[in-house]
Amino acid sequence: MMSTDRLIEQLAANLEPVEPLRAPGRRAAAFMLGATLYVALLTLAIARPGATSRGVDPAVLVPQLVALVASLLAVRAAFASVVPGHDRSALIWAAIGVVAWVGALAVSAFGSDASAEHEAVLGARHELWCVALILAGGAPLVVALAAMLRHGAPLRPITTATLGAVAIGSLANVAACFWTPHADRISAFFWHGGAIVALVLVCAAGAPFVLSWRAARRRAAGLARTSNGAV
């Protein structure tokens, strides 16, 4: 085994300047700007006739606005979770945001007369497209967010991935809610919710492989090699 003094010498000898990461709030804002633009373009690209008129319905609009806020808070918490020693208030705010978002969706789905004409939950065929939209439409955002998170320290990979997946799921859900009229909000609640849960589970399962110290060290060594010009 190498002595600790020798290790320190080696680390110092191979030291390269690094750009300190920006604050989690600023990184979250940058990600949300790009992600919101992407979701807006995706929604416009696939929107069906009559879908845009749903935007003026408060029962649809309010949960989506809450979803954007919840997404911002969750993604900020995800970025904070890869900074050692960062306080945990970001996590609490993210939890509050997610609870508010799920509450707003539940009120929209089960409140007032929304459930009066709902079909059987499993019979809503167009919801399969919504599931595909959340999973496939969210995939590029997952890749982009993972690339940004890998610049941090992989302290709690599963927590970080769960927060990121919730943020992306809530954003992709906005597109899923707007692209086509949904006659039955209860069906939409369960199908969309199921898709988001699936997204979270997949991301949490893959997190230990993507956000690991081994991957971070490999990446750091790769950057040092690039700046050294060595092969």
Add this chain to the structure above:
Amino acid sequence: MAATDPPIDALGALMRAAQRGDAAAYTELLKSITPRIRRVVLRERAFAGLAEVDDLVQDVLLSVHTARATYDAERPFEPWVLAIVRNRLADGARRYARTAAREVNWDHEDDVTFGAAETNEETAEIGDARALRAAVRALPDGQREAIELLKLEELSLKDASAVSGTSVGALKVATHRALRALRRTLATKR
């Protein structure tokens, strides 16, 4: 904190300098935090052997090196480094638990013998150590470093890659070439 330790803010300043690429500041920083890390490790792993403590300390230092871009100069240094120490200790404990669950202790090594006589010898012939040292010194820099890190200091490929700033693939190639060169050199001297 011991009386000889530099104040925490000074460590933050050293890390800021290290982020700019100041190797001397980085050496001073790592040498300053190593005793603190060792104290935390010893406190948390009171029954660990010396080698295990060293392993954990070095793992923390490698993680500090990997995550140095996440240090924010606006924030205190100590919580940052302690969060890394706690994380690596928790990972180390999980690793240890997994290994312990798979391993069976065997205290009767002397009972194990093999058919071929030479496999039961306690020491193997190592040849001319002086010639070997000279041959290693004569290797090109990259190959010599690979041999030193992987074969003499017995680092894993992952750790050697982090220490040398060379990819795992390049290390493997350098080691292969170095071994071939050493074999050639030593063969001609026999």
